[in-house]
Each structure stands twice: as C-alpha cells, then as structure tokens.
Amino acid sequence: MCLGIPGQIVEIIDADTRQAKVNVAGVHRTVNIACIVDEQHPPESCVGDWVLVHVGFAMSRIDEAEARKTLELLQALGEAQAELEAMRQSAV
Amino acid sequence: MKYVDEFRDPHKARVLIRRIESLIPEIPLTRQRPLQLMEFCGGHTHTIFRYGIEQMLPDAIELVHGPGCPVCVLPMGRVDDCVALAERPDVIFTTFGDAMRVPGSQKSLLQAKAEGADVRMVYSPMDALALARKHPDRQVIFFALGFETTMPSTALTVLQAEREGIDNFSLFCNHITTVPTIKAILDSPDMQIDGFLAPGHVSMVVGEKPFHFVAEHYGKPIVITGFEPLDILHSLWMLLRQLADGRRAVENQYARVVRPDGNRAGLAAVSRVFELREFFEWRGLGSIDHSGVRMRDEYARFDAERRFAVPNIRIADPKACQCGEVLKGVIKPWECKVFGTACTPETPMGALMVSSEGACAAYYNFGRIDLDALVARREAAGEG
Ligand code: SF4
Numbered sequence: 001m002c003l004g005i006p007g008q009i010v011e012i013i014d015a016d017t018r019q020a021k022v023n024v025a026g027v028h029r030t031v032n033i034a035c036i037v038d039e040q041h042p043p044e045s046c047v048g049d050w051v052l053v054h055v056g057f058a059m060s061r062i063d064e065a066e067a068r069k070t071l072e073l074l075q076a077l078g079e080a081q082a083e084l085e086a087m088r089q090s091a092v
Numbered sequence: 093m094k095y096v097d098e099f100r101d102p103h104k105a106r107v108l109i110r111r112i113e114s115l116i117p118e119i120p121l122t123r124q125r126p127l128q129l130m131e132f133c134g135g136h137t138h139t140i141f142r143y144g145i146e147q148m149l150p151d152a153i154e155l156v157h158g159p160g161c162p163v164c165v166l167p168m169g170r171v172d173d174c175v176a177l178a179e180r181p182d183v184i185f186t187t188f189g190d191a192m193r194v195p196g197s198q199k200s201l202l203q204a205k206a207e208g209a210d211v212r213m214v215y216s217p218m219d220a221l222a223l224a225r226k227h228p229d230r231q232v233i234f235f236a237l238g239f240e241t242t243m244p245s246t247a248l249t250v251l252q253a254e255r256e257g258i259d260n261f262s263l264f265c266n267h268i269t270t271v272p273t274i275k276a277i278l279d280s281p282d283m284q285i286d287g288f289l290a291p292g293h294v295s296m297v298v299g300e301k302p303f304h305f306v307a308e309h310y311g312k313p314i315v316i317t318g319f320e321p322l323d324i325l326h327s328l329w330m331l332l333r334q335l336a337d338g339r340r341a342v343e344n345q346y347a348r349v350v351r352p353d354g355n356r357a358g359l360a361a362v363s364r365v366f367e368l369r370e371f372f373e374w375r376g377l378g379s380i381d382h383s384g385v386r387m388r389d390e391y392a393r394f395d396a397e398r399r400f401a402v403p404n405i406r407i408a409d410p411k412a413c414q415c416g417e418v419l420k421g422v423i424k425p426w427e428c429k430v431f432g433t434a435c436t437p438e439t440p441m442g443a444l445m446v447s448s449e450g451a452c453a454a455y456y457n458f459g460r461i462d463l464d465a466l467v468a469r470r471e472a473a474g475e476g
Binding site for chain 1: 100135142188189213214215216217218219241242244245248252255293296297319320348349350351355356357358361
C-alpha cells in the first residue's frame, strides 16, 4: 500500500478537477495530479512529466532516468505486478 | 552476500556494506551491545526481508522492525466495525486489498464478502467515489487507512465529493500519524533505539521538519529513506556516520522524491478535512496520544462513523498472539510461539502475518528460515 510506482503523464483529462492520464508500465489509468500542480506547474504543463503514483494520486515529480530505473527494478523483482494488478482490477 | 546480486548495483551494495563494517569500531557503544536501528515503515521492512539485508549486516547492528504497517496495527475492534458497516444491506464497502484478510473477532472482510456483504477492492479512494457516482441508491463507504502518505488522497477525494455534491459517499477514517508514534516509541521504557530510518513516503507528504524533535529532543539520528535495497544500506551508513561523528540530525537520503517542505497541496487538503484525535488505539501497542485523525465537523456528513452507528467495541488480541512484543522489537517474529504453525499467511492469527509489509509475513516469506527445524526445536523444548 505504501510503495508507490513511477509513471508518466500522457494527457490532461480535466484541468479543473486535476485529472490526468498516466502511463504506468504500459497500464493507462486516470490519476489525480492536485498534489503536483502549483503556480509554476499548471496542469497543461505537466504532460510528459514523470511522477510517483500512490493509490491513484501523483504525489511527487521525479527525474525520468531515476523513474525508469526504479520501474525496471520493481518489475524485474515482481514488486510492480501487484500494484499494476490492483490498478487493473479496481472495482469500478 | 548471496543476495546482493539482485541489487540494482551489486558493486555499490558491496562497497556500502564494507563502509558500514568499517564504521562499527568508531562507535564506542558497540563495545557494550549491538546498536538498535529501527525502520519505522512497513515498506522498508518488506525491502529488508525481501533482500535479506539483515544477514548482510555485521552483528553489531540489530534492525528493529517498527509499527509502520497500517494494516498490521489496526485493532480487531476496528475490523469488526468494518464488517458491521459492510453487512448493512444499503452499503457498498470499499477497501484496499491489503485490508481484506485482517482477522476481526468474528471474521475478516473477505469472509463477510463470502457471506454476501458487498465488499469491493479498490486501488484508489477515487475509485470508491466513482462507485458512489454510479450507484446513487447505495451508500458507498471507503475504508480510509494508512499514515500521512495516504491522507492527502482520501482528503482530496472527500473535497471532490463535496464539490460534486455527492452525498452517498463517506469515509470510515482510520488514518494514523507517524510523529506521535515515533515519540511514543522513544518514550517507551522497554525500547532502546539508537537511530531511525524515517519513512520515505510519509516524509514526501510532511517534509523534514516534523522529524527534527528526534534529533533535537531525544538526541537520536534519523535519516529519511527510500525503498530500494541500496537506499536502505545507504541510509544505515548515514546513521552510523552520524553516530561515529557524534552528530544528531535529520538527514534526507531520499531527496529524489522528498522535498524539505513536503507536499504543500497535499498538506493543505489534509488539514482542511482532518483533525487530530485525542488518542487512537493500536493493535499490540495500546492507546497512543494524538496518533490518529478524524474528520472535522464541517465534513461530518462524509464521516461513516457519524452517519452510521458502528459497534466500536474494544477487543483484546488472542492470548497466544505476541504481535505487540514483535512490534516493539522485544522478540523476533519467529520467537512467537504460534509463528509458522497456528499463524501463517494463509491462516493469520495476528495482523503482522496478514500484509506483506508485516514483520511476521515478511519473515515467513523471505526469512530464509528453516521452519521444520524451528518446529522440531520447539517440540523438543515441549512447547508444541
Ligand atoms: S506469528 Fe502471528 S501471532 Fe505471533 S506475532 Fe506474528 S502475527 Fe502475531
């Protein structure tokens, strides 16, 4: 639950409600970006950014190279799978 | 160092272990007893067991696995409250997957579901809100649990529900706080901790400042730590460096994610929706002052505890269960008499066996311990 997983913002769905589409290891899902948006980073400017996603919320902007390495490690060790599975299966 | 090959950079890991070893003689305390270093967070516990980090460390270092797995410290009475809410015919009860199997006094949420309660696993509180939108004739309750890491997400979900005027959505709020709990650990007479690995993702939300008291008031070093095995080794080395230099400070090893001030937007949402409870009950640790939050009066209509009556009965843990002692680092998981026999991940007796972040489950899954030998030893000692 406390792990979090890196993903890349690919599209802003609704700037007002801070909803964006994030690609996490190939799984696309709607993520709330309220926590990483401020005066210097309006929603529109966030496309392409790498973020740490935690229970459906982008919680921190992270460096791309770092993010890729972390993702690789999580996948290689089977740690990412549970998180991705939970994302896919969420009962909505 | 058999497992070091799994590291992102095995060479770096070896160098760090060597550096850790060479610092030990510089710390006078190690001549009297092993250093006790606590990782507070369940995510760290998981990494430590997953990679066998304890086995790589010199004997002069003992890792104490802290209470930072929110599922594990949930008291049985709260699970019973969840089940009672879930069994209401008008309710869709939503929860993170980790919480499904935690035993209550009668049953777990999973068992309640098997008996017909509408319990659904969600990945995000936003998914629970989406369910409320989709089923306006049902009451959707989200089981909000976790430390400061998850608080912004549930707070923001409530604010979104308010904005949209969704009135069939509520939280059963069981969020707990890190700082008062670390303080309780430092004040507890049966614990002697020489340094802390501070939880990385809690710090991502709250920042560095809330941890200053650990260094300033209690004179203990504390390092904010990431979740990869190299992060843990690096932070342990930073802790030892401080101990060797006689310095006591908050240091941030996880600066790639944690900003010194934390997350402003997240904190603002949290303080708008939640306020501190006078105390909160923890499994195994008892009641800790200010260690939980509840919803502010302004958000009472989103508070499941106030909207629906919950039984709210305190239930004592089963007698054989020694979760409390494991949580405090007084005994190791395998020293609990039911570890691996009556209590396994398939049939957990205590909460530490439920989540992969619990010390017992982590040890059971990754402990590289010879269970048969353990059971034989126990039988020989007449403990059954
Ligand atoms: S083995 Fe089971 S009962 Fe014993 S401390 Fe661990 S979780 Fe608790």
